[in-house]
Amino acid sequence: MTNAARARRPSHGPGSLLEVAVTEFNTRGYDATSMEDLSRAAGITKSSFYHHFAGKEALLRAALERAIDGLFTVLDSDGARTGSPLTRLRHIVRGQVEVLVAELPYVTLLLRVRGNTESERWALERRREFDGRIAALVREAVEAGEIRVGVEPALAARLLSGLVNSVVEWARPGPSTLPDDVARAAFEGILPAR
Amino acid sequence: MTNAARARRPSHGPGSLLEVAVTEFNTRGYDATSMEDLSRAAGITKSSFYHHFAGKEALLRAALERAIDGLFTVLDSDGARTGSPLTRLRHIVRGQVEVLVAELPYVTLLLRVRGNTESERWALERRREFDGRIAALVREAVEAGEIRVGVEPALAARLLSGLVNSVVEWARPGPSTLPDDVARAAFEGILPAR
Numbered sequence: 001m002t003n004a005a006r007a008r009r010p011s012h013g014p015g016s017l018l019e020v021a022v023t024e025f026n027t028r029g030y031d032a033t034s035m036e037d038l039s040r041a042a043g044i045t046k047s048s049f050y051h052h053f054a055g056k057e058a059l060l061r062a063a064l065e066r067a068i069d070g071l072f073t074v075l076d077s078d079g080a081r082t083g084s085p086l087t088r089l090r091h092i093v094r095g096q097v098e099v100l101v102a103e104l105p106y107v108t109l110l111l112r113v114r115g116n117t118e119s120e121r122w123a124l125e126r127r128r129e130f131d132g133r134i135a136a137l138v139r140e141a142v143e144a145g146e147i148r149v150g151v152e153p154a155l156a157a158r159l160l161s162g163l164v165n166s167v168v169e170w171a172r173p174g175p176s177t178l179p180d181d182v183a184r185a186a187f188e189g190i191l192p193a194r
Numbered sequence: 195m196t197n198a199a200r201a202r203r204p205s206h207g208p209g210s211l212l213e214v215a216v217t218e219f220n221t222r223g224y225d226a227t228s229m230e231d232l233s234r235a236a237g238i239t240k241s242s243f244y245h246h247f248a249g250k251e252a253l254l255r256a257a258l259e260r261a262i263d264g265l266f267t268v269l270d271s272d273g274a275r276t277g278s279p280l281t282r283l284r285h286i287v288r289g290q291v292e293v294l295v296a297e298l299p300y301v302t303l304l305l306r307v308r309g310n311t312e313s314e315r316w317a318l319e320r321r322r323e324f325d326g327r328i329a330a331l332v333r334e335a336v337e338a339g340e341i342r343v344g345v346e347p348a349l350a351a352r353l354l355s356g357l358v359n360s361v362v363e364w365a366r367p368g369p370s371t372l373p374d375d376v377a378r379a380a381f382e383g384i385l386p387a388r
Contacts, residue, residue: 029223086387141385148386155375159384162360163353170352181349189383190353191335192342193280 014052017042018066021059022105030060030109031116060109061119067106068126070099075133085141086187089160092134093186094179096164101171101178108168131161160186208246211236212260215253216299224254224303225310254303255313261300262320264293269327279335280381283354286328287380288373290358295365295372302362325355354380 020042024033035056039046053059074080074095080088100107110127113120135157142153163186171178214236218227229250233240247253268274268289274282294301304321307314329351336347357380365372 032225086385089385138385146388148382148388150378151385152375156379156384158364159357159360159376159379162363163357163384166353166356166360169356181346182353184344185350185353186384187387188342189386190350190357190380191280191283191332191345192383193381194340194342 017044017049017052018059018062019105021053021056022063022109025060025063026105026108026112030056030120057117057119060117061122063106063109064113064119064123067099067103067110068123068130070103070106071096071130072126074099075130084146085137085144086146089134089137089141090183090187092137093160093164093183097167097179097182100164100167101173101176104168104171104173111165111168131157134160163190211238211243211246212253212256213299215247215250216257216303219254219257220299220302220306224250224314251311251313254311255316257300257303258307258313258317261293261297261304262317262324264297264300265290265324266320268293269324278340279331279338280340283328283331283335284377284381286331287354287358287377291361291373291376294358294361295367295370298362298365298367305359305362325351328354357384 017038021033021038024037024041028037033056035046035049038056038059039049042049053062074092077091077095079091080095082088083091110123113123113127115121115124135154138147138157138160139153141147142151142156147156164182167178167182211232215227215232218231218235222231227250229240229243232250232253233243236243247256268286271285271289273285274289276282277285304317307317307321309315309318329348332341332351332354333347335341336345336350341350358376361372361376
């Protein structure tokens with residue numbers, strides 16, 4: 001939405017305020033964004049803003065929770081809990097990319113978090129937990145003999161996370177074949193020889 | 195090097211000042227770093243600093259040039275210019291990871307650039323040029339029938355760049371098998387089934 005369009009249709013619910021805030025955080029950086037910036041971008045007064053959110057960090061927290069919740073929902077889905085480790089990993093990678101595309105600005109914010117505030121440290125901790133669960137599953141797949149010999153589980157888990165998360169840099173919202181494409185790249189190679 | 199060690203052995207050459215500056219830029223963010231911060235971190239006066247560099251952006255430019263030069267040197271190496279497109283790509287990916295590890299803080303800075311200053315826009319333009327040359331080579335490999343059917347060149351080039359660049363998030367300086375490991379992951383899969 002352009003600034004002009006936003007100015008024409010100011011929206012005042014907590015959901016749309018969160019959306020405005022995440023856009024501003026991603027554009028200016030969280031530290032550089034003031035409540036003045038946020039109320040201006042939302043087209044409402046600062047006091048209306050405070051009616052919905054206690055402050056800037058409450059918005060950050062709500063945005064990070066949305067991204068984290070989406071990702072953990074994938075880990076808790078049926079396909080991530082049944083079947084061989086490799087099947088489960090493939091399901092999770094697809095699901096991660098789906099969440100990443102569906103919640104693009106929220107996951108973008110999550111991936112930029114550095115740990116300067118309590119909410120950021122909380123999010124980093126949750127990300128580590130998420131990555132740890134994937135790493136454990138990678139180890140299981142290697143130990144079950146599902147993976148080609150020579151693959152080091154800790155390195156593979158890091159590269160997998162790097163590949164999947166890199167998608168936020170250029171993905172666009174909307175339906176696509178991206179979840180399958182990224183899964184294929186992860187498990188069969190980005191550039192597999194014929 | 196710890197702050198204490200740095201305070202004990204202040205080093206005044208342009209090379210070490212650049213190193214100090216890149217560390218500060220990566221830690222605080224370029225916009226948030228002042229010349230005061232830089233001279234304090236280097237353990238010298240501001241005027242000694244200005245003796246070597248015209249200002250903050252000159253340091254940024256020198257640091258970005260170092261990263262960019264390293265990456266383009268890979269593209270211009272023999273192995274990147276001879277052989278089949280797929281062989282050349284494999285050589286480039288290995289070389290990219292080598293540069294990334296050898297010039298870790300410089301490449302980290304490069305990958306965080308957003309385009310707020312002229313030097314940043316210059317670096318973004320050079321990155322686009324680099325990515326464009328990789329993308330062209332991926333297209334050549336697909337057209338030469340070297341790659342498995344169904345791989346979309348533009349997507350593959352983006353994923354390749356994402357995978358390789360993600361290494362800066364956790365790589366440590368020093369010799370390692372990382373260049374080969376990342377190349378294998380890119381061309382055979384991060385988690386190839388047995």
